[in-house]
Amino acid sequence: MEMEMEMEMEMEIVRDLETKMEELREYYRSGKTKEASWRKSQLKGVLTFLKEREEEIFKALKQDIGKHHVEAYRDEIGILIKSVHFALKHLKKWMSIRKAELPWVAYPTTAEVVPEPLGLVLIISSWNLPFGLSLEPLIGALAAGNTVVLKPSELSPTCSSLLANALPNYLDNNAVKVIQGGAAVGEQLLEQKWDKILFTGSARVGRIVMTAAAKHLTPVNLELGGKCPAILDSFSSSWDREHAMKRILSGKYGTCAGQACIGIDYVLVEKKLASSLVESLKMLVKKMYGENPKESNSIARIINKQHFLRLKSLLDDPEVKASVVYGGSLDEDSLFIEPTILLDPPLDAAIMTDEVFGPLLPIITLKKIEDSIEFVNSKPKALALYVFTKNEKLKKRIISETSSGSVTFNDAIVQYAADTLPFGGVGESGFGKYHGKFSFDMFSHEKAVLRRNFLIDFWFRFPPWNDYKLQL
Numbered sequence: 001m002e003m004e005m006e007m008e009m010e011m012e013i014v015r016d017l018e019t020k021m022e023e024l025r026e027y028y029r030s031g032k033t034k035e036a037s038w039r040k041s042q043l044k045g046v047l048t049f050l051k052e053r054e055e056e057i058f059k060a061l062k063q064d065i066g067k068h069h070v071e072a073y074r075d076e077i078g079i080l081i082k083s084v085h086f087a088l089k090h091l092k093k094w095m096s097i098r099k100a101e102l103p104w105v106a107y108p109t110t111a112e113v114v115p116e117p118l119g120l121v122l123i124i125s126s127w128n129l130p131f132g133l134s135l136e137p138l139i140g141a142l143a144a145g146n147t148v149v150l151k152p153s154e155l156s157p158t159c160s161s162l163l164a165n166a167l168p169n170y171l172d173n174n175a176v177k178v179i180q181g182g183a184a185v186g187e188q189l190l191e192q193k194w195d196k197i198l199f200t201g202s203a204r205v206g207r208i209v210m211t212a213a214a215k216h217l218t219p220v221n222l223e224l225g226g227k228c229p230a231i232l233d234s235f236s237s238s239w240d241r242e243h244a245m246k247r248i249l250s251g252k253y254g255t256c257a258g259q260a261c262i263g264i265d266y267v268l269v270e271k272k273l274a275s276s277l278v279e280s281l282k283m284l285v286k287k288m289y290g291e292n293p294k295e296s297n298s299i300a301r302i303i304n305k306q307h308f309l310r311l312k313s314l315l316d317d318p319e320v321k322a323s324v325v326y327g328g329s330l331d332e333d334s335l336f337i338e339p340t341i342l343l344d345p346p347l348d349a350a351i352m353t354d355e356v357f358g359p360l361l362p363i364i365t366l367k368k369i370e371d372s373i374e375f376v377n378s379k380p381k382a383l384a385l386y387v388f389t390k391n392e393k394l395k396k397r398i399i400s401e402t403s404s405g406s407v408t409f410n411d412a413i414v415q416y417a418a419d420t421l422p423f424g425g426v427g428e429s430g431f432g433k434y435h436g437k438f439s440f441d442m443f444s445h446e447k448a449v450l451r452r453n454f455l456i457d458f459w460f461r462f463p464p465w466n467d468y469k470l471q472l
């Protein structure tokens with residue numbers, strides 16, 4: 001009986017989804033979404049949503065992940081407002097037709113590249129930046145003139161319900177639908193035919209998305225995760241050293257308590273520097289989060305019990321536990337994990353083979369800092385690689401000898417806010433890129449248009465063939 005009810009509910013979701021999709025497709029066919037004025041009005045709608053609903057966004061982020069409103073503004077609202085302004089400023093140029101050069105032998109021919117929307121696109125997002133990871137792609141999809149279905153994550157339910165209930169008031173509902181739900185709804189969505197899917201989440205579900213998309217030959221962008229290393233070189237100036245460490249801590253604990261795809265996963269450092277580094281890090285963590293970090297509202301909480309237990313199990317390994325040099329306390333009731341530092345946990349322990357995605361920071365020591373290149377290259381390609389150094393030779397080697405979605409020197413996370421840089425992974429951290437114009441391009445098709453007239457023609461281009469025509 002229960003199973004029958006579940007099946008009926010699923011059928012209902014599918015019927016409703018099919019109706020919604022047909023409405024979205026019909027609206028796309030009307031041509032409305034291709035108008036520049038429509039695109040602008042939608043972008044302004046996103047902007048008004050962010051401004052008018054700021055307080056509710058803060059509350060939702062606090063409720064779901066315990067994010068402080070300063071962090072929420074810095075990582076989500078502020079970045080999104082900047083992205084909308086950037087899109088509004090450049091939209092005309094992005095939409096413009098580009099002349100293409102042709103060789104003189106093609107005369108009299110002209111050619112151009114015409115960007116056109118793809119049609120109906122699907123955005124599936126994650127919970128750690130519930131607004132950022134939903135709206136950043138949405139900005140690109142709307143700027144490019146598409147109709148959109150957005151499915152935020154069920155793990156941040158207050159944020160998802162705000163997106164589903166409030167966002168439609170600011171957008172053209174004929175063109176954008178927000179559908180809430182978890183894996184089952186996600187799977188129903190993946191059964192359908194889309195013109196593009198942008199997925200943000202784990203490699204496990206990324207594989208499911210890609211397999212489902214292959215059935216319909218739907219192009220996909222997979223924004224995945226993995227372990228992002230930070231390489232910390234020695235510094236002669238104490239100013240540089242302290243700032244490098246502060247930025248490392250902020251790149252770990254300061255962004256959703258380490259639950260960030262581009263958050264620092266572990267640090268590589270020369271063995272001789274390790275003990276002084278650990279002492280300095282301890283001091284700085286105390287400065288940031290106080291003597292009793294559980295009381296601090298500056299560090300986010302773990303998203304749910306399942307993730308809490310996953311992180312706890314990383315520490316349960318006796319050898320890993322023995323490597324804890326700072327922190328390590330956990331509170332299941334408040335889903336709190338103290339900022340924790342580990343020195344040289346075993347490299348084959350889960351904490352060093354799986355993505356940490358939480359406030360546990362392993363420090364791995366190496367003989368020479370240059371060995372970090374081999375270390376990084378022995379792992380799957382990271383979404384982000386951070387290198388704190390003033391050594392120009394090392395910087396050059398990092399750029400030319402390693403591969404990752406991005407490389408940031410002497411800071412962490414900040415590359416996410418740069419509209420002029422592509423954001424995306426390589427290898428196991430995903431593929432495809434977005435943000436700024438890259439988002440517009442990702443949700444557009446560049447159509448090749450070639451124009452000829454009948455002024456002249458060459459007789460030798462037509463059959464019947466003979467060897468004389470080959471010599472011409």
Ligand code: NAD
Nearest residue numbers: 125126127152153182183186187201202205223224225261
């Ligand atoms: P997840 O893969 O579990 O879920 C992501 C989304 O997929 C959610 O909306 C979820 O409801 C949906 N989903 C789950 N199962 C599905 C299924 N079977 N079919 C269709 N949809 C399904 O990942 P998560 O827990 O939300 O995020 C954590 C992972 O995401 C980490 O690996 C992290 O590094 C990565 N991540 C990447 C980025 C990025 O921008 N590259 C950003 C945030 C998180």
